[in-house]
Amino acid sequence: MQQILDAIQAASADPSSISSEDFAALALPDHYRAVTVHKDDAGMFEGVASRDKDPRRSLHVEDVALPELGPGEAFVAVMASAINYNTVWTSIFEPVSTFGFLERYGRLSELTKRHDLPYHVVGSDLAGVVLKTGPGVTKWKPGTEVVAHCLSVELEDSDGHDDTMMDPQQRIWGFETNFGGLAHIALVKSNQLMPKPAHLTWEEAASPGLVNCTAYRQLVSKNGGQMKQGDNVLIWGASGGLGGFATQYAVNGGANPVCVVSNDEKAAIARSMGAEMIINRAEEDYRFWKDEHTQDPREWKRFGAKIRELTGGEDIDIVFEHPGRETFGASVYVTRKGGTITTCASTSGYMHEYDNRYLWMNLKRIISSHFANYRESWEANRLVAQAKIHPTLSRTYTLDEVGQAALDVHHNKHQGKVGVLCLAPEEGLGVRNHELRAQHLDAINRFRGV
Structure with a gap:
């Protein structure tokens, strides 16, 4: 690996x-x-609360065998x-162990075994350099500096040829497939x-991938x-990993973002991106749930009035x-008649509840986005390359510190995106266009140290 790193440098x-x-x-x-989880550890957290x-305890940094390179x-x-x-x-093996994904993928073909x-x-993000390509690859040559998006598709079914996200064999690389990006x-x-x-830099270029492309499809694309x-x-x-990109797309696209944040520091970040309408949840103290089982429509109304x-x-x-x-009931309520609720995740819980009267009687739409x-990923990356959309990197860890990095994200102690140095020996390397960088340095570093 040292020879490879020497060549890259x-x-x-x-x-x-x-x-x-x-x-x-x-x-x-x-x-x-590489950073791994072990199949034998899948039951290690049984009976333990998610938080x-x-x-x-579960992420290991170890040497693994280089797989065969396929077509x-x-x-x-x-x-x-x-x-x-x-x-x-x-x-943390939630909501299910990912080894089920790997087993199912492995049954697909001799190669996927x-x-x-x-x-x-x-790991579902990377910035690095192409080392070797398999048969049939013509566009990418060894030595090319690249980033990778995390959509893995087989494209043997007709369903995926209009929108590859609809391919029956669509998977997220490094999550539903093996050999991900938290590695050398x-x-x-x-x-x-x-x-x-x-x-x-390498760490800045690696950080937008998954969240930037997700935000682009969810908010901008015809599919979102x-x-x-x-x-x-x-x-x-x-001002988070996903929301930080959504805010940039809204501002750049001439929309009016209404930014929900949890403290003054995050409000300042949203304003620095050009947002003017800020709702600080800590100040307003919205409590959309009376208890674990019952939402409070009066809080939806109070939230709508603030908007x-x-x-x-x-x-x-x-x-x-x-x-x-936590928020879905309020989201459905505050959307205008004929408006759209787009959803791409459920970080506070997967079982959403909302009052369907506000949806069907007002012709609102819920659009799932994954x-x-x-094409969408390419466009999102192109905007980053043009410095119209900027990374949201706040902190970078080494590969050996990846357990702590994941714990910080798990406990929401981070802001924006958390980067991980893999082969790069230090931060700040990999810049080619210093002139463009100098023009946007403040925006690139907007989340740093937060």
Whole structure:
């Protein structure tokens, strides 16, 4: 791995010093360093409350065997990755153990059997360099600096050829497949690869992937909210990993974001992104649930009144939903007649409850949104590369500290995205376009230290 890292750093210092053929000739190790969960540990948290499940106990940093490289695939030297909620879910074996995903994938073909192992290499983000490609790959050459989106599809069924998210064999790489991005080497399909934004460091470039593409489809795409200029967009967790991108898309797209945050510091971040309408939940003390089983419609109404106070009497056109159970009843209530609630997650609980009278009698729509197809991911990454959308990276850990990084995300002690250095020996490396970076340095570092 040291020879690979030396080659990458030499290319960063002088691109002409090493060719694609030189990268292709690099010897690959038979084992590599990776973050894993073990199948034998799947029952380790039985009887433990979700919040008390500790990813530091279940996430292992160890050497694993390099898998076989198949057709249409690529090995990528991972310089940096990031933590997503799906890694937290994997580490605490909720809502199910991911080894069920790997077993089912392994039954699909001789090639996919590689994924069904007693360990799971996790991680759904990366920035790095292509090392080797399998048969049939023509677009991506060894030595190319890339990021990867996390959609894995087989595309052997007709269903996926209009929207790859509809493919029956659609999976999230590093969550429902093995050989993910929290490692020194990752195995990806070549149609996961996209150009690395040249003005960003490795850790900055790795951090937008999953959440940026998710936010793009959920809010902007024809498959999601189809946001237009002038729309009032309610964004829960507006300065978080997902919400931070939704806020940027709303501001850049001429919409009116109504940003829900939990403290003054997060409100300041939302304002720095250009948002003007802020609801601080800590100040307003909304309690949408009277108890574990009963919601309080009076709080929905109070929340709606606050929104109309900010918007000049208008209701919400699109809700950017991801907390789930805690907020969903309020989200349905405050949406205007004919409006849309888009949902991509349920971080506060999967069993949503809402008063259906406010949905059907007012012709509102609930749209489910899950990650993004390749085209949507490419467009989202293109906007990052053009410095129109910026990373939300707040802190970076080393690979050996990944358990603590996942615990921080699990307990919501983070802000924006949490990065992980893999092969990169330190932060700040990998920048190609220093001029573009200098123009946007404040925005790039907006979440730093928060």
